[in-house]
Amino acid sequence: MNNSAVAATALTFEQKLDQLAEVAIRIGLGLAPGQELLMTAPLDALPLARRITEQAYKAGASLVTTLYSDDEAVLARYHHAPNEAFDKAPKWLYDGMAAAFKSGAARLAIAGANPMLLSKEDPDKVGRSNRAVSAASKPAMELITRHEINWTIVAAATPSWAATMFPNDSADVAINKLWDAIFATSRVGGDDPVSLWKKHDDGLQKRAAYMNEKRYAALQYRGPGTDFRLGLSDGHLWMGGGTTAGNGLYCIPNIPTEEIFTTPHKDRADGTVTASKPLSHMGTLIEDIHVRFEGGRIVEARASRGQEVLQKLIDTDDGARRLGEVALVPHSSPIASSGILFYNTLFDENAASHIALGQAYTSCLIDGDKASAEELAQRGANSSLIHVDWMIGSNKLDIDGITADGTAEPVMRQGEWV
């Protein structure tokens, strides 16, 4: 192949950034003309935030408001604030966000935070601060988890994140590698990423429809360190790719996304599960998680690193030690085949089948968004301040679907769809 021909067709970094912004607005959010947009972003994601802002206005947005977070300010608090401070969260700001959603705003989050930011801070302060944020943001988060508005998450490479992923590379090389990985897994860089995404979404929709026809009562997992049976909630609904939000707008909430997922039964998880990847939780890396479930509840939890953070996490409330999501991802997904550990759930959850502790998505239940809290609990939907995904899939994991009459049917073998 002629090199100059490659150069002529390859996109510049700026063009790829613009494509990613366009995918975020047109595919991720499906932003409606006249709609307001509330964006959150790390300060280091400023270049992508500006591209997204421009794409949003070009799509007819009335107003884009971006709330920037600053790692330095977070660390200043841990290093200088009084101990009592860590029970405080900006409830006024989360209530404001909930008000924005209720008045019609869409929600876009740029992921890119430093996964190791709080790894050296006092786990007690980290735990209390997380709990305060979870409690304060619950009304806003419920509008998100119930898909009442169109929302999406997209990623930007940041120096601290890149340094965690590629510790042996120079800063420049590391951030370029991370951008390349984000562009590739987010399906941008080619001729028509918007069409490519529509096709990919179609595939996920078909896979979810197949599982919904099957109506398995439970899934049975077998792999190294894992022998686990997980009941699905009554009237569960497998979802994947896009969804029509309560405000009528079609959005794809994660860019990238490779998973199909549903709501497990909070009282029906039994056996042992070993994580296949480390879990990066609010600045701490939790490694080699191994837990035992009885009647849906974690009764034993171990980790080779970050055990204290894991323990605080599952002690957040009663629902924090029960499951709120189960997701299936083939091991051949672009993220798994990249072989890269991203230290970020948005990517790593799409590299492997996973389960999530905490709050269930009521939209993964038939008529779940109209059901009362009591009815949801009766059908098995979990309730918690937290929602934390962790990876259990690998090319050594087999999954069976268990039908209502107890018959086992192979769903995945060695990490791939049967």
Add this chain to the structure above:
Amino acid sequence: MNNSAVAATALTFEQKLDQLAEVAIRIGLGLAPGQELLMTAPLDALPLARRITEQAYKAGASLVTTLYSDDEAVLARYHHAPNEAFDKAPKWLYDGMAAAFKSGAARLAIAGANPMLLSKEDPDKVGRSNRAVSAASKPAMELITRHEINWTIVAAATPSWAATMFPNDSADVAINKLWDAIFATSRVGGDDPVSLWKKHDDGLQKRAAYMNEKRYAALQYRGPGTDFRLGLSDGHLWMGGGTTAGNGLYCIPNIPTEEIFTTPHKDRADGTVTASKPLSHMGTLIEDIHVRFEGGRIVEARASRGQEVLQKLIDTDDGARRLGEVALVPHSSPIASSGILFYNTLFDENAASHIALGQAYTSCLIDGDKASAEELAQRGANSSLIHVDWMIGSNKLDIDGITADGTAEPVMRQGEWV
């Protein structure tokens, strides 16, 4: 003097920045231990915002939340958003800020915006956008103007602001000049800026006390293009320097501040006034303002540049063409003697005596914070969505105080206190 001795005592830029942050927290805000802080800042003010965050936590702040504004995002809206967009403002965010103040948060604004940002944009869009922001932010602004919480404004040099002020200098030279001017006029760079500020505040308090003893019914201004009589509100109170906010905390709301000010009577302004400096209003420079008042109301307004923006400003509502503040500043103030036009009210209003269109400070009326809206209006306090200062003082302006029986007493001659 020995050069090495100078080098040993001169402060580095970082030390001065830290002093400015300390003055902002300890003198400007008087932040209480355990108090929450809500800060707003242009993105270019990040280094100062980080210093202030650190000083706030060292002073015992429980939580500092900074809302950053991005000029590029504002321009993207003007260049790409649909025309209808400009009547929209983030009411959810301003309501959130009001909720923060009501729940005990202090408020710090870092000034440093590009004064010329919107100078080339459609004045109709600028006017509608300003009006939407004024309406949406009224509940939050009222808590500020009524001094119900401790608040302050401090400045950071930004490249765009420096370029406006020093158009003939390189970017590096311009921003250094602006930082030097900010440090000098904000009284930092010496041994003990906190003590220096306490002494300066004392001087302003004494000047205000003198004017309060005099209890003038009106002020009479005479100077080039100005022949103007301004009645003061019934039971007015001259203020200057610090004030004890409704939450009991003593704060100095402007860093720097050189003025003493009170509330004029909204129905008692007559004659012609010529501005002595250009007015930089939300991105447009309004030059050579000349207005005529009758019975408190502007009946004629001219400007050699920006007349359309001026007209839209005074058309905001009925109170926008009446006066809500009158302030006296000696021409020898450090800002005036610097000879620099800052294109920023925080500084320029402290270089010259001025008046403000729009909302009155009820705290400049005896028992004003307890009075009903009807009572305030009866006493002469103006009400409006806007509050815009413009400079009328110079070394050619004479001001007399008019006592209740009509006697004229000299207050200022050629811009200086008599």
